[in-house]
Amino acid sequence: MSDENLTFFGIDLGTTYSVVSYIDETGRPSVVRNVITNSETTPSVVYFEEDSGEVVVGAAAKNVSRVYPSRVVERVKRSMGHEVQWDFDGRTYTAEAISALVLKRLAEDARDYTGREVRQVVITVPAYFGMLERDATRNAGRIAGLDVVGIVPEPVAAALQYEVASGDSPRTVLVYDLGGGTFDTTVIRISADAVEVLCTDGDQELGGVEWDKRLVDYLLSEFVARTEPEDDPGEDEQFMQELQLTAEELKRHLSSAGSRKVPMRFGGAVATVEVTRDIFEEITRDHLERTVEYTERTLGKLAAKTGVADPAAAVDEVLLVGGSSKMPAVSRRLTEKWPNWKPRLHDPDLAVAKGAARFALSRALWDWERAGEDEPSAEEKQARVADLAIRSGLDEAALREMAAKRIVNVLPKSFGVKLRDSDDPGRFYIEHLVHADEQLPSGVRMLHAQTAEDGQTAVQIEIFEQAGATESPELDANKAVDRGLGEITGLPALRRGSPIDISMVIDDEGLLTLRAVEPGTGKDLTIEVRVSILSESEVEEAREVVAGITVRS
Incomplete structure (x- = not known):
């Protein structure tokens, strides 16, 4: 890209619909319209x-799913970070590759x-996506031939877009994000110089499609009862596909009628x-209650992190984001539960993509962090802003305002290492070193471990990530990190209980570095891993395949 054509793009890669935004010549985010349908949103199908x-992406793909459901992939976002594959015409596609086809079309x-x-x-991700899911999203962008300069949680992007028109007074904002396929609640503190994530919680298997499914079940049961x-x-696949599309349209209609x-x-x-x-709200009431439970849990995290006695009262504003948050029952139920809240619908379909474009601009202003450089002086920052304004054609004052705002993310899930229980040698457990909701970069976390047996000449280290909704030391509540296994070898026979020093740090882009040292010999092990499903060679292979596929709307 030439200096003259420097443009900042943000992509809301959604479970059901996706959106692209860019920073226009006025310095404001503008949404890209699909050239075929002239729509601001594109079905992620x-x-x-x-x-x-050739493949078709978008509305035409969604429509043809009624006729050829076995050749259509929908809601692939729910498979990100999982080893799931699809086979078409003798070729295998991962979730990253399918998502890359959507991104290529966008x-x-x-x-x-x-x-x-x-x-x-x-590219945005749900706040509760773990590092595996986040890196799968990054790899999808790379496979599509894009340079992914940042992965930003959806509520952070929405808050960035909201914050611009909301003054400079410090405030605490709860973002309730009910999208097509995922749900999360995130508490964000906005100040004059920072957008800081405090805590988050959610469920990547709870979204608008669950409401759609209840409508499908209801319509089907009523139809069968009346017609036998x-x-x-x-x-019948075709009938059910048509019913699914009908249910989605019906859900939208019932938000206004x-x-x-x-x-x-x-x-x-x-x-x-x-x-x-009334019928719709009754048959989906339990789904809505689950979102309330997650919201309560997020407030509990806020209380634990900040020490406030009444976390709900500490929330200054509540933003509703995601297309499914437009259902009237959402706002009504939140105000029933927390009477002092006044939830606001904040451009629910487009705010995330617009905020992602703002984040892309912010990333360009702070690219010294990405390049591993020392923080520039105030004079150097101003010079960088002026240079970027010239290269991008954007207003220097708007860029300077954005440059003053730092974005602080948190780790969505905990990471640790596997240890053997000294009291029960047959039991293994996970000792977490970096915990969910800690700020990124994490800083160095230390663990003083010990050898488990007499005569050990090697020490194996294995990294695990929290798998469930809450942190637990139990082995089955965590998942091993691919390429997160290493070993210190060639040690003299050590006595049981000999010290092994372990340190772990995670940067703001998810790069995890672990170092283990046997202090007696100085022998050490360093594992540097970007938590991922695909290897670098698999990413390159998928990139070549996707590059050779024509993607039509």
Whole structure:
């Protein structure tokens, strides 16, 4: 990208819909419209055309899913960080590769819309994504041929976009983010010079699609009860695909209307089912209550971290983000639970992408951190702002305001090492060194461990990440980090209980470094690992495959 065409892009890579935003000539975020449908959002759906070497991404792929459901991949975001694969026409695709096809289409739309090549981007993730899921998202961008300069939690991006129009007074904001496929709540402190994440919680298996599924089940059961068809419509893929799309549209309609009649047909059976908002809210009440439980848990974390007696009262503002937060029951239930709150819908479909573009701009201003340089002086920072203003064509005053704002993230899940229980040699457990909701970079965390047996000449070190919603030392509540295994060898026969010093640090981009030392000999081990599913060679191989695929809207 030439200096004259320097543009900052943010991508909200959603479970059901994705959005691209960029910083326009006025210094404000603007949303890219899909060149085919002229829509601001693009369905995160991929259709593999049979034996053509081409794929379709977006609304057309979603529509054709009614006819060819076995050749369509939807909601791939829920598989990020997991070893899941799809096979089409003799070729295997990982979740990262499928997501890369969506990103490739989004980048091409952005290029066509802005007239500028899309290279450097920031991609958003749910706040509760662990390091595996975050790096899978980063790798998806790399496979798509993009330079991913940052991965930012969705509520942070939304807060960045919100903060610009909200003055400079310090405040604590709770972001309630109910998207198509994930849910999280995050508490953020906004001050004149920083946007600081305090704590977060959530569920990557809870989102608007769960509400859709309840509507599908309700419509299906009502249709069967009224028509008693000879064949089971639930076994017909095309009928169920159409019903899924109907349910999604119905959910949106019930956010603004009290009821809707749904005509249904299967075989020779015909029926019209009326669904009221009251019915919809009743059959999905437990899903909404789960979001309230997570919100309560987040407030508990806030209390533990800050020491406030009444964490709900410490929240100055509540922002509703994500398309599913537009359901009227969301705001009503939150105010029932916390009467002093006044939840605000904050550009729920587009705020995340807009904030990601702002983050991309901020990343450019603070790229000395990314390059591992020492912090520049105030004069050097101002010179950098002036240079960036010239290269990007943006207003220098707006850039200077952004340069004053630091973004502080937290670790979403805990990391530690596997130890043997000295009281029960058959039991292993995890000692966590860096904990969830700690600020990144973490700083060095130390553990003074000991050898487990007499005569040891080697010490094995294995890194684990918290797998469940809460930190636990139990082995099965954690997952081994790929390439997070190493060994110190060639030691003299050590006595049981000999010291082994272990240190761990995680930077703000998720690079984890562990060092273990046997102090008697000075022999050591360093494991530097970006927590990931794919190896570097697998990323390169997938990049070549995706580069050779034509992606159409």
